[in-house]
Amino acid sequence: MTEPAPQTVFDVIGEDGLTRLVRGFYEQVPGDEILGPMYPPADLAAAERRLREFLVYRFGGPDRYIVERGHPRLRIRHAPFVVNQAARDRWFQLMNASLEKAGFAPEIAAALRAFFAETASFLINSNG
Numbered sequence: 001m002t003e004p005a006p007q008t009v010f011d012v013i014g015e016d017g018l019t020r021l022v023r024g025f026y027e028q029v030p031g032d033e034i035l036g037p038m039y040p041p042a043d044l045a046a047a048e049r050r051l052r053e054f055l056v057y058r059f060g061g062p063d064r065y066i067v068e069r070g071h072p073r074l075r076i077r078h079a080p081f082v083v084n085q086a087a088r089d090r091w092f093q094l095m096n097a098s099l100e101k102a103g104f105a106p107e108i109a110a111a112l113r114a115f116f117a118e119t120a121s122f123l124i125n126s127n128g
Contacts, residue, residue, distance in 0.1 A: 008060025012108055015056055021112070022052040024098030034090040038081050058115075074123060084126045092120045 010018070026048040029035050039047055053065040054072060065072070081087075095116050099109055 009108055009111055010056065010060035013104055015061060017102065017104065018055045018059070018061075019052055021095075021098050021102045021104075022048055022055065024101050025051075025095050028094045028097065032090065032094065034087055035094065038087070059112075074119065075125070078123050079125060082126045082128065083123045084128055085124060088120045088124050092116055095120075 026044060029039050030041065030044065050065075050069070053068070057063050057065040058072075096113065099112055099116075102109075104112070
């Protein structure tokens with residue numbers, strides 16, 4: 001007898017869960033003194049959509065992000081922005097707050113938190 005395939009994050013929380021998580025993050029951005037200036041108000045909804053679609057893809061959902069935008073190329077896509085330690089820490093802080101608010105099961109929250117911490121550190125491109 002074969003064992004069932006392990007569930008992905010997407011299997012457990014679905015698109016609705018990831019939408020809630022990303023929306024909670026972007027609700028905090030406009031008023032933030034570090035991240036707010038990096039997100040033009042006219043592009044905020046599009047940025048929210050891009051992150052949601054990326055996370056849906058990354059955590060086991062449909063590959064709409066790849067179909068629309070190709071390989072994530074995260075470092076190249078973030079190169080125009082100064083991502084220093086302070087920006088990385090604030091991004092992670094706001095995402096972590098959204099994650100707490102979302103109320104996912106502990107193992108799902110831990111998997112997302114680990115991914116966000118590692119990816120945010122990977123995107124640091126400035127010492128300043």
